[in-house]
Amino acid sequence: MKRTGDNCVWLVTSHLENVDLKQRFPTIQSRLDKHGLELGVEPLPVAPAAHYMVGGISVDKNGLAQQCPSCSNPLPFPGLYAIGEVACTGLHGANRLASNSLLEAVVFSNRCAEHVISNLKPKSNEELPIWRADGLSNLVEHSPLRSDRIALQSTMTDDVGLVKRNARLQRAQRRLEFLRQEVDQIWRGSLPTREVIELRNMIHVSRLVTAAAIGRKINVGLHHNLDHD
Numbered sequence: 001m002k003r004t005g006d007n008c009v010w011l012v013t014s015h016l017e018n019v020d021l022k023q024r025f026p027t028i029q030s031r032l033d034k035h036g037l038e039l040g041v042e043p044l045p046v047a048p049a050a051h052y053m054v055g056g057i058s059v060d061k062n063g064l065a066q067q068c069p070s071c072s073n074p075l076p077f078p079g080l081y082a083i084g085e086v087a088c089t090g091l092h093g094a095n096r097l098a099s100n101s102l103l104e105a106v107v108f109s110n111r112c113a114e115h116v117i118s119n120l121k122p123k124s125n126e127e128l129p130i131w132r133a134d135g136l137s138n139l140v141e142h143s144p145l146r147s148d149r150i151a152l153q154s155t156m157t158d159d160v161g162l163v164k165r166n167a168r169l170q171r172a173q174r175r176l177e178f179l180r181q182e183v184d185q186i187w188r189g190s191l192p193t194r195e196v197i198e199l200r201n202m203i204h205v206s207r208l209v210t211a212a213a214i215g216r217k218i219n220v221g222l223h224h225n226l227d228h229d
Contacts, residue, residue: 001047002163008045016040048162052101054092054222055212057082063089063112081112094221139190148179149199152206155179160210164225169214176207 001009013021018040022029029039037044058066058074063081066074084105091104139145159172180203187200219228 008047010043011046012043013040014042048157050156052096053085054088054094054096055209056086056088059083059087059089059108061111062115063087063108064115081116083108083112094223096222136189136191139186139193139196142195144182144186145195145199148183149202151175152179152199152202156206156209160206160213162224164213164223166214166225166227169210169225172210173207173214176203176210179203180207 001007018038021039025039032038032044059082060066060074060076063083065077065080065082067077068074085101087108089104089108092100155172155175159168159175183196183200183203187196190196213223213225216223216225217228219225
């Protein structure tokens, strides 16, 4: 796909039993039904997808977020917990073992719940600040957000995907900075919506992932840069 520019490769399953495939992969067949495709009959378009983030917010053994995780004695963020795919527990190492994510989520959710219960404090009556809303208007056009989201996804797939190069990562940084500025203008002038907040967060995470990829000078686990072979 990198060499040809094609959007997919083709998976041939016609040599396998149609009924067995449907029984083993009912969810996949259900998805294929929506596109008029059938397992065991015709070639299926396949492309890489971001499946799991082996990284995220650094947490301690109780799921409590940490400040300066690279320090010898990282400090916790009181009251801020991260569980599941958003958290970096260290259990996966540089790669992810199949089904390890479920065990991680179960163990750390239980530890987190126990830690929260044992550290409950009296309810505070302090009022939360009102969200900024003066001078902001409802977002009328959503098409720029859709195009920016597509641009973000294609940038991360093409330039920060499975196999990387320094030049492609640097190009991704430039594109992400442009998207950040564009979405920031919408953010500052409109009332917040789920679409705006989600895209803004996606851009922020993408910039962090790209910066981390540029900063890593050795190939390990899921990270591979051809310029560092």
